[in-house]
Amino acid sequence: MSAAPRPADVVIIGAGQAGLAAGYHLRRAGADFVILDAQQVPGGAWQHAWPSLRLFSPAQYSSLPGRMMPIPAGGGYPDAAHVVAYLTDYEQRYRLPIIRPATVRTVRRAGARLAVESSAGTWHARIVVSATGTWWRPFVPHYPGMRDFRGEQVHTAGYRGPEPFHGRRVLVVGGGNSAAQILAELSQVAQTTWATLRPPRLLPDEVDGRALFDLATRRHRATLAGQHPVGAGGIADLGDIVAVAPVREARDRGALKAEPMFSRITTTGVAWADGSAAAFDAILWCTGFRPALAHLAPLRLRGPSGLIGTDGTRALAEPRLHLLGYGDWTGPASATLIGAGRTARQLAGEITAQL
Structure with a gap:
């Protein structure tokens, strides 16, 4: 009972x-x-x-x-x-x-x-x-062919560190902070490619979560007061990614170069709309x-x-x-x-x- x-x-x-x-x-x-x-x-x-x-x-x-x-x-x-x-x-x-x-x-x-x-x-x-x-509740967007991929697919929620990817070809998908931080450490042990919907922008080195929180607060207060929000684009007004130390290090050694988003997934990798393709052993979805x-x-x-x-x-x-x-x-x-x-x-x- x-x-x-x-x-x-x-x-x-x-x-x-x-x-x-x-x-x-x-x-x-x-x-x-x-x-x-x-x-x-x-x-x-x-x-x-x-x-x-x-x-x-x-x-x-x-x-x-x-x-x-x-x-x-x-x-x-x-x-x-x-x-x-x-x-x-x-x-x-x-x-x-x-x-x-x-x-x-x-x-x-x-x-x-x-x-x-x-x-x-x-x-x-x-x-x-x-x-x-x-x-x-991890989110992975749907792309044609993703069920056919023979390699490994991992979401941010299942990522535990770079060791399992040592020496492998890894595609990191997503343009946010998680993608940048994970790419920064993976690029030291694996052959990495970064795919994003739009070119990622690092915030200035002196800007961190304090400034982002203040911006969000000002926008919220302006909205409640019926005013036009300051910085209508939100975080995107300043950039996309906070440049914490590992991200700055990866940036300085040229590891944060992003490619456009692919159009479909193949059995061995991904293909872009222009007909180009690349092979990967793993796809890491940093997609929120x-x-x-x-x-x-x-x-x-x-x-x-x-x-x-x-x-x-x-x-x-x-x-x-x-x-x-x-x-x-x-x-x-x-x-x-x-x-x-x-x-x-x-x-x-x-x-x-x-x-």
Whole structure:
């Protein structure tokens, strides 16, 4: 016989950076809440990232509320392991009420509350905060012939380092930060080619995540005020890629030359529209992620774009649901550490008013 549902004012789904930031502010507000996390251990998606992944900002500009991120030994931009250690310390320091592993299967309406059904039981919540992020839903665009390719295809989410590609011919696909960082280290051990939809542009060396966050914040405030956003092109006004140290090193040795995007995939490689072709042993898709929202499907909230309409973090069609940490549509730069923290403060204020 299954256990009876447990009541809670707020259920937060996910104990990554966004969920922890929400928990911090809700605890300060005196709310009754629980955090359900599908992972076995702390660290969120960062524990699954490749070891050399670097943040785009120094530690002091990549902190969650209430606790500064320690500066890594030797300085520089923190790597994935440093972030995992920080998040682990953070949740322990504030004794956040986290239950793990607790995989949330569905969120559905249950009268005046929302029922959150998980592998650890069911909660009936007055408010639900979805903070599951995007890592769990990697995106790979479709190209003709991709099923015929005889080599290896790997997404960023499955990349663990350059060692398996030593001496091989590798095609890196994608024009963002992940592609540039991975290409920088792969190009030292493999024969690499970079394919992008448009020529990538590195940001000036002195520009990092601090400037990008400030830009996103100014644009968001201008939009709310009914003004024309400053820098309408967003990050693209400045460039595409943050020049962290490994990327600068690869740039300086000429390893970041990009080719146009191919038109189809062959059994042995790819072919371009002009008839040229090249053979590869592996294709590495650095093509991003989509919000992991499958658990919200019973609520039927997605619009034509695949996203859920929101006013800030609050779902327009279901005011008992908030979404945090999925990108600018749920708060300025809310998919970053500092952005998630600032958005979580506003979220906690709204939830307190609702309760």
